[in-house]
Amino acid sequence: MNDVPAPERPVVAADAVDALLKEVRPDMTYRELDVVVRKRKRVAAPREPASGKVMRIAVAGDATTNYVAAPLPLLLEARGIDAVLHHVPYASLEAEVLREGSELARWRPDLLIVMQTPLAIKDWPGEFEGAQAVEAFVAARVEHVMTLCERARERFGCEVIVDNWHTLPLRPHGSLGRRMPGERNSVIRRMNAELDRRASDGVRIHDVEGLSSLVGSRRWVDWRLWFHAKQPMSFESIVPYGFSYAAAIASSYRGDVKCIAVDLDNTLWGGVIGDDGIGGIHFQQGDPQGEAFQEFQKYLARLKARGLILAVCSKNEPENARLPFEQPGMVLRLDDFAAFKANWMPKSENIRAIAAELNIGLDAIVFVDDNPVERGLVRSALPTVKVVEMPEDPADYPMALDKTGWFEAARISSEDLQRTQQYLDNAKRRELAASVTDYESYLRTLEQCAYIGDFLPEQIERITQLVNKTNQFNLTTQRVGSGDIQALVGRDDVLRVAVRLTDKFGDNGLIAVLYGSFRGDELLITQWLMSCRVFNRGVEQMTMNHVVARCRERGVRRIIGEYRATKKNVVVKDLYERLGFARDKAEDTSESEVQFWALDLSGYEDLPHSIEVNVYGSESK
Amino acid sequence: MDRIADIIRERFGYDGDVTAETVAAEVEGWDSVAHVELIIAIEMEFGIRLTTGETSDLPNVGALVAAVERHVSRRAGSR
Numbered sequence: 001m002n003d004v005p006a007p008e009r010p011v012v013a014a015d016a017v018d019a020l021l022k023e024v025r026p027d028m029t030y031r032e033l034d035v036v037v038r039k040r041k042r043v044a045a046p047r048e049p050a051s052g053k054v055m056r057i058a059v060a061g062d063a064t065t066n067y068v069a070a071p072l073p074l075l076l077e078a079r080g081i082d083a084v085l086h087h088v089p090y091a092s093l094e095a096e097v098l099r100e101g102s103e104l105a106r107w108r109p110d111l112l113i114v115m116q117t118p119l120a121i122k123d124w125p126g127e128f129e130g131a132q133a134v135e136a137f138v139a140a141r142v143e144h145v146m147t148l149c150e151r152a153r154e155r156f157g158c159e160v161i162v163d164n165w166h167t168l169p170l171r172p173h174g175s176l177g178r179r180m181p182g183e184r185n186s187v188i189r190r191m192n193a194e195l196d197r198r199a200s201d202g203v204r205i206h207d208v209e210g211l212s213s214l215v216g217s218r219r220w221v222d223w224r225l226w227f228h229a230k231q232p233m234s235f236e237s238i239v240p241y242g243f244s245y246a247a248a249i250a251s252s253y254r255g256d257v258k259c260i261a262v263d264l265d266n267t268l269w270g271g272v273i274g275d276d277g278i279g280g281i282h283f284q285q286g287d288p289q290g291e292a293f294q295e296f297q298k299y300l301a302r303l304k305a306r307g308l309i310l311a312v313c314s315k316n317e318p319e320n321a322r323l324p325f326e327q328p329g330m331v332l333r334l335d336d337f338a339a340f341k342a343n344w345m346p347k348s349e350n351i352r353a354i355a356a357e358l359n360i361g362l363d364a365i366v367f368v369d370d371n372p373v374e375r376g377l378v379r380s381a382l383p384t385v386k387v388v389e390m391p392e393d394p395a396d397y398p399m400a401l402d403k404t405g406w407f408e409a410a411r412i413s414s415e416d417l418q419r420t421q422q423y424l425d426n427a428k429r430r431e432l433a434a435s436v437t438d439y440e441s442y443l444r445t446l447e448q449c450a451y452i453g454d455f456l457p458e459q460i461e462r463i464t465q466l467v468n469k470t471n472q473f474n475l476t477t478q479r480v481g482s483g484d485i486q487a488l489v490g491r492d493d494v495l496r497v498a499v500r501l502t503d504k505f506g507d508n509g510l511i512a513v514l515y516g517s518f519r520g521d522e523l524l525i526t527q528w529l530m531s532c533r534v535f536n537r538g539v540e541q542m543t544m545n546h547v548v549a550r551c552r553e554r555g556v557r558r559i560i561g562e563y564r565a566t567k568k569n570v571v572v573k574d575l576y577e578r579l580g581f582a583r584d585k586a587e588d589t590s591e592s593e594v595q596f597w598a599l600d601l602s603g604y605e606d607l608p609h610s611i612e613v614n615v616y617g618s619e620s621k
Numbered sequence: 622m623d624r625i626a627d628i629i630r631e632r633f634g635y636d637g638d639v640t641a642e643t644v645a646a647e648v649e650g651w652d653s654v655a656h657v658e659l660i661i662a663i664e665m666e667f668g669i670r671l672t673t674g675e676t677s678d679l680p681n682v683g684a685l686v687a688a689v690e691r692h693v694s695r696r697a698g699s700r
Contacts, residue, residue: 064653064654066654067654222657224657224660224673224676225654225657227673227677228653228654228656228657228673228676228677229652229653229654229656229657230653231654231657235658235661
């Protein structure tokens, strides 16, 4: 002991603190948590506060709160928040808030938390009172506590979080209680509804009613603890209660989690798409495994709807990874993801790329992967990324995410609700705003290589599929039957173009189809579509250059492009304009959603792109 | 007595001797909540359940030991 040089001791202590914080898990028992709390107290705090600031939390309550609140600083520290507690003496919140120069006022809290228990209510209305008397009781009770909270907020400039009430584990009148406004739990439900109505961004509700029902109200209360010590909840309940408070506090004092990066195989669907194929993976209704994965996807969709961004982070061939999202029955679709990383790079690299692309911190990312090896790699490479410990059974996936408490938010903003769209827009804007040379040089690093030419026999099936499945980059959305594409092959009056694209990450396969018919010295393009994952990579320009070259060989002087607006193809609304076409009013029909665009070939110069082009027949591989 | 004394010493990190005459006020941290926690720990150790009456108004450790012994012997007798 004595030969440890003194200056190194803080470092040892900091490591000890980190080791202790790693022991903090939502599923720990109260005894385990208590042991860590005690050990943490014994380690001096040589660390700099993780957040650079120590948060001052005042705890008030209508019962004994010291044991209940004791684990909070540790639980917050585990979330990167350094906090000190101040206990407002039992049942003296009124005086502390309202009196000038009170101890609480001098202490200057950043946050006031108000713990409440229905066990402390002594003036219940009569159980057989009518609704009117009950409403008066409810209004008075809620008015009292909310006024105090609002006053505290004004006076101390602090945020306030107030418990709602859990329902009681005693039901002397059974289900009949639902018809009795004065029955205890009926009164509690009304009080909670009233509390919800009065809540605001500054005075938030801590949902003890919801939390206690997850644990079970019979386990939530320990009557002996109440009678002996006026402690409002069992020791067992202190753990979820503390975690829940830490989540509620962290949601407004730390940057929220902004993005969930998910693996695909055995995380979003059952099986491995690359091995099992589209028919072999589980994501369908009617298949128990499939339904479990669907439920998980629905959980993610609910988070996404509130403004969390979804990103894919999967080791897969990009082609394979996207395929399942185009299938009916898949809950999440490609456009639910603001970033899509499917490749063979280390996942930590992809998570870094996602963070850079979305312009968010690594600590704003939650990583979800069924594979413990991948989780371990990400944990060690990127310690600030939040990694969910996933259970083996997909049926338990949603609850595993739910239990982390990482997705709590202090408020809902309309901005949040549009967040994914915003990020998509931003990504587009960045591309437009970034100087052309920058984006061009990025595209050049992709080492894109296109194979372009007539339809090949082995491509017919894929072409049919692409024509019928593509919604976004699809100028006319004209679906075809199984023999229709084959019928075009060999016709001299039809121009057929298929594009396969490779880049340094692999083969994207057949990604674009165009065909049209020659009439006199004009070409009318009736079908043009492209897989959405190769948007804005120069394929459009490259394809048009090819079409123009083929037209010039035949002496064609004008190209007419048709655009039919659908709900999904806005992305190509301006495509022809961008490629140098002009609106051809003469060809426009009365149907306003059908537009024709014309290109005069005499002035056409090849559009720039950075794709190496291989035309079939000349130098096809 | 020894087992209960051990539990008390371990719970409260108490270095002194725990005897039948030891009272809660002598042991730092032995407040009302810790008292219930201690009772729960003792109940688990002995596989018994003490009543609220038996665990309140206990003058000293000796009274607690007596309550536990009553339950243990009653359970042994019922076998």
